[in-house]
Amino acid sequence: MAEVIKKATREGYAAALEELASNPDIIVMDADLGAATKSASFKKFAPERFIDAGIAEANMMGVAAGLATCGKTVFASSFAMFAVGRAFEQVRNSIAYPELNVKICASHAGISVGEDGATHQCNEDIALMRTLPNMVVINPADVIEAKAAILEAARYNGPVYVRLGRLAIPQIFNDSYRFKIGKGTVLADGDDVTIIATGLMVNEALKSCELLKNHGISARVVNISTIKPIDKALIVESAKKTGCVVTAEEHSIIGGLGSAVAEVLSEECPVPLVRVGVNDVFGESGPAWELLTKYGLSAENIAKNAVSAVAKK
Amino acid sequence: MDKSVLKELEKRACKVRIDVIEGTFNAGCGHPGGSLSAADVLTYLYFNEMRVYPSNERAENRDRFVLSKGHAAPALYGILAQKGFISQEEIKTLRKVGSTLQGHPSIKTPGIDMSTGSLGQGVSAAAGMALAGKLDKKDYRVYALLGDGEIEEGEVWEAAMFAAAKKLDNLVVIVDNNNLQIDGTVEEVNSPYPIDEKFEAFGFNVINIDGHSFEDMEKAFAAAREEKGRPTAIIMKTVKGKGVSFMEDVCSWHGKATDAEQYITAIGELKLRLAELEA
Numbered sequence: 001m002a003e004v005i006k007k008a009t010r011e012g013y014a015a016a017l018e019e020l021a022s023n024p025d026i027i028v029m030d031a032d033l034g035a036a037t038k039s040a041s042f043k044k045f046a047p048e049r050f051i052d053a054g055i056a057e058a059n060m061m062g063v064a065a066g067l068a069t070c071g072k073t074v075f076a077s078s079f080a081m082f083a084v085g086r087a088f089e090q091v092r093n094s095i096a097y098p099e100l101n102v103k104i105c106a107s108h109a110g111i112s113v114g115e116d117g118a119t120h121q122c123n124e125d126i127a128l129m130r131t132l133p134n135m136v137v138i139n140p141a142d143v144i145e146a147k148a149a150i151l152e153a154a155r156y157n158g159p160v161y162v163r164l165g166r167l168a169i170p171q172i173f174n175d176s177y178r179f180k181i182g183k184g185t186v187l188a189d190g191d192d193v194t195i196i197a198t199g200l201m202v203n204e205a206l207k208s209c210e211l212l213k214n215h216g217i218s219a220r221v222v223n224i225s226t227i228k229p230i231d232k233a234l235i236v237e238s239a240k241k242t243g244c245v246v247t248a249e250e251h252s253i254i255g256g257l258g259s260a261v262a263e264v265l266s267e268e269c270p271v272p273l274v275r276v277g278v279n280d281v282f283g284e285s286g287p288a289w290e291l292l293t294k295y296g297l298s299a300e301n302i303a304k305n306a307v308s309a310v311a312k313k
Numbered sequence: 314m315d316k317s318v319l320k321e322l323e324k325r326a327c328k329v330r331i332d333v334i335e336g337t338f339n340a341g342c343g344h345p346g347g348s349l350s351a352a353d354v355l356t357y358l359y360f361n362e363m364r365v366y367p368s369n370e371r372a373e374n375r376d377r378f379v380l381s382k383g384h385a386a387p388a389l390y391g392i393l394a395q396k397g398f399i400s401q402e403e404i405k406t407l408r409k410v411g412s413t414l415q416g417h418p419s420i421k422t423p424g425i426d427m428s429t430g431s432l433g434q435g436v437s438a439a440a441g442m443a444l445a446g447k448l449d450k451k452d453y454r455v456y457a458l459l460g461d462g463e464i465e466e467g468e469v470w471e472a473a474m475f476a477a478a479k480k481l482d483n484l485v486v487i488v489d490n491n492n493l494q495i496d497g498t499v500e501e502v503n504s505p506y507p508i509d510e511k512f513e514a515f516g517f518n519v520i521n522i523d524g525h526s527f528e529d530m531e532k533a534f535a536a537a538r539e540e541k542g543r544p545t546a547i548i549m550k551t552v553k554g555k556g557v558s559f560m561e562d563v564c565s566w567h568g569k570a571t572d573a574e575q576y577i578t579a580i581g582e583l584k585l586r587l588a589e590l591e592a
Contacts, residue, residue: 027448048448054478059437059471066441069420069427070449071373089431090468094438098420098428 006168009199010107012146013164014041017075020154021045027067031057031078037107037164039077057082061090061102068100073154076102080109080122080163088128095159096132103153104129105162109139110250111278111295112167112200117285123278127255129161130228136181137228139163139249139257141202142172145225148179156181165250167288169200172223184231186238190218193306194238194245198224198257200297201248201276207299212306219306230260236269244272244309248302250292253277272312274305314528318361320590322527325395326356327587330556332391332404334579337570340408343416346566347460348388350491350524350551355385357530358456359392367397370423376453377426377442381435382460382489383417384568389425390414398424433466435459436486440476443484443544454538458487462494464505470515476544477516484544485537486517489524491553493564512546524549557582 020026021042029051034040043050053060057078064074077083083106084091095102111121129137138153138160140146146164153160172187187202188209197205205221212219220242222234239245245265247258258275265273278295292298329352337343359365363376380389387407393399399413399422406412413422417430427438439457446453459469476484488508496502505511509519518540522529530547537545553567554560557579571579 051444051479053475056471056475058434058468059440059475062434062437062468062472063441063444063475066379066427066438066443067445068441069377069438070442070445072445090434090437093428093431094434100420 005171007143007171008166008168009140009143009146009164010038010166012140012143013105013107013150014038015147016150017042018045019151025072026154027051027072027074029053029060029064029074029076031055031060031082033078037077037079037105039075039105057087058090061087062094064102065094065098065100068102074102075105077105077107079120080106080125081120084125084128085122092132096134099134099158101157103160103162105150105164107164108166109163110165110199111283111291111297112165112250112288114167114288114291115285118282121283123252123283124255125163126227126251126257127259130255130260134159135228136160136226138181138226139199140225141199141223142169144171144173144175144177145179148177149225152179152181163199165200167200170203172203172206179225182226182229182231184222184224184234186220187223188219188221190220190242192217192219192242193310194220194222194242195248195302195306196222196224196235196238196245196257196261197248198227199250201250204297204299205248205302208302208306211299211303215307217306217310224257227257227260230264232264232268235261235264239265239269239271243313246274246276246302246306246309248276250297251277253279272309274309276302276305314531319527322356322360324587324590325360326353327556327583327590328395329356329388329391331580331583331587332394333387334557334571334576334583336387336390336404336407338576339405340570342570343387343408344384344568345387345570346493346553346560347382347489347491348385349555349557349560350553351382351385351458351489352388352556353525353527354458354487354489354530354549355388355392357527359396361531362534363456365396365424367424370398374451374453377439377455379427379435379439379455379457380418380429381457382432382463383430386416386418389418393424396424432460432463433468436469436472436476439484440472440481443476443481444479446483447481454483454485456485456487458489461488461490461492461499461505461508462502464488464508465503473512473515473517480542481544482541485534486544486546488546488548489551490548491551493553493562493567495567497564509548516543517546518543519546519548521548524551525555556586
C-alpha cells in the first residue's frame with residue numbers, strides 16, 4: 001500500500017497564494033501570524049502586496065474592507081480564534097453587510113491546535129460565520145481541497161470564510177479534484193447510514209467505514225466542505241437512501257455542520273441523526289491526535305455513533 | 314476665503330441642517346445633535362475640497378469619504394441630495410421601510426463609499442482605501458469623520474497606529490469634538506482628552522480648528538495636502554446641535570427627533586437664517 005501523504009490544510013493556502021500572486025489585484029493581509037497561517041508565503045512573490053497589520057485583527061478586517069471597496073481581492077488571515085472571534089463584529093458590519101470581496105482564511109481552527117490549549121482552539125468559528133448573510137463558509141478536508149477552494153474563493157465575488165488547520169492530516173483527494181462552492185461529494189457509498197463529515201473528520205469518517213463493516217453496516221460517506229450554502233439536495237438524497245445520518249466535525253456540535261444538517265433534515269427529511277463533534281466543552285493542552293481521541297473526534301467514535309443511529313431507525 | 318464662496322458654503326450648510334430636521338422629524342427618530350455639529354465640515358468637504366462625480370459615482374480617481382460616526386447620516390444625506398447623488402424627495406424617506414436612506418450609511422446608497430454606524434470601524438476602512446491609493450499610485454485622498462465619543466473605541470487607535478506606520482499621507486481623520494456623548498460630556502463618561510496629543514503620539518500631523526469656521530477648514534485641509542509621510546488629524550471644536558437654538562450643547566438631542574412644535578421652531582429658525590444668507 002502506498003504511503004499516505006500528510007499535510008496541513010494551511011499548506012494548501014500557501015500553494016494557492018503562490019498561484020494567485022501574479023494577479024495585481026490580490027492583496028494578502030495577516031496579523032503577525034503569517035508564518036503560522038502560511039499567508040506570508042505570498043511575500044516571496046509579491047512583497048508589496050503583503051500587508052502585515054500587526055496584532056490588531058479588528059483593524060485588519062476594516063482595512064481589508066477598505067481595500068476591497070477599491071477593487072482589490074483581499075485575503076485576511078489570522079488564527080480562527082482571532083479572525084472570527086476577536087473581529088466578529090468587524091467581519092459582520094464592515095465585510096459581510098457591505099458584501100465586500102474579502103476572503104477570511106483562518107488557520108489553527110479546532111482542537112487540533114494542540115498544545116496551545118483552549119484559548120487558541122476555536123470550536124465556534126463555523127457557527128459564527130454561518131449566521132452572517134452574504135458569507136460563504138468553507139471547511140476543506142485536505143490540502144488539495146484547501147488549495148482548490150481558495151482558488152475558487154478568489155474567483156468568487158464576495159465574502160468567503162475558509163477554515164484551515166495546523167495539523168498535518170492525510171491527503172484524500174488527488175490533483176484532478178474539482179471543487180465547486182456549495183457542492184458536497186460522496187466519497188464512499190453504502191446503504192445503512194450516511195456519515196456527513198467536514199474538515200479533518202472526513203478522513204476519520206472514511207476510516208470508520210472499515211470499522212462498521214465488522215458490524216455488518218455499510219456506510220455512505222459525504223464530504224460537506226461548503227457549510228454554507230449547504231448542499232441540501234445531496235443531504236436529503238443521502239438521508240432518504242440510508243434512513244439515518246451521523247455528522248462529524250472538529251467543531252462544537254452547537255451551530256456547526258451538525259446543526260446545519262439538522263436544520264435541513266428536520267425541515268425536509270426527518271430521520272434519526274447523531275452529531276459527533278466537540279460536545280459543548282472547552283479543550284485543553286496536549287498533542288493534537290491525543291486530544292482528537294479524548295474528545296471523541298475519531299473513526300472509532302464515529303463508528304460507535306453510527307451503530308446507535310442505525311439502531312434508532 | 315472669497316466672500317462669495319463663504320456665503321455659498323453657509324447657505325449649503327444651512328440647507329443641510331434643514332434636511333437634518335426634516336429627515337429626523339419625518340422618521341420620528343434619528344440623531345440630530347451630531348448631524349448638526351458635523352453639517353459644516355461635511356459641506357466644506359463636498360463643496361470645496363473633495364473630487365466626487367455624481368454622474369460617475371464609482372470613478373476610480375474620486376476622493377473617498379467615510380462617515381465613521383455613521384449616526385450623522387441625516388447630514389450626509391442632505392449633502393448627497395444637494396450634490397445630486399440622491400433626490401431631494403428621498404430625504405423624507407429616511408429610516409422608512411424600503412428607503413435607500415438607512416438609519417446609518419450603506420455602501421449601496423449612491424455616493425456612499427462605506428457602510429458605517431458601528432462606531433470605531435470607519436478609520437480602518439478609510440486606511441484601507443488610502444493604502445489602495447498608495448499601492449495603485451493614484452492621487453485620490455481619503456477623509457474619515459469621527460465623533461469624539463467614538464474615539465473611546467479601541468479600533469480607532471489600532472487604525473491610527475496602522476495609518477501612521479504605513480505613512481498614509483493621503484488620509485485625513487477629522488474628529489467632531491462636540492464634547493457630548495449619550496451618557497454625558499465626554500470627560501464625564503471616559504475622557505478621550507487630550508485628543509490632539511494622542512493623535513500626535515500615534516504619529517499624525519495634528520491641526521486644531523473651529524469646526525464651524527470654513528476659513529479654518531480651508532487652511533487645515535490645505536496644510537493636510539502639503540503634509541508628506543504621515544496622515545493628518547484635524548480636531549474640530551464644535552457645538553452639538555449647532556444652528557438650532559434649543560438643541561445647542563444639549564446632550565439629550567443626541568438621538569431623538571423633534572416633536573411637531575419643536576419641528577416648527579427648528580425649521581423656522583433655520584429658514585430665517587437661510588433667508589438672511591440669501592438676502
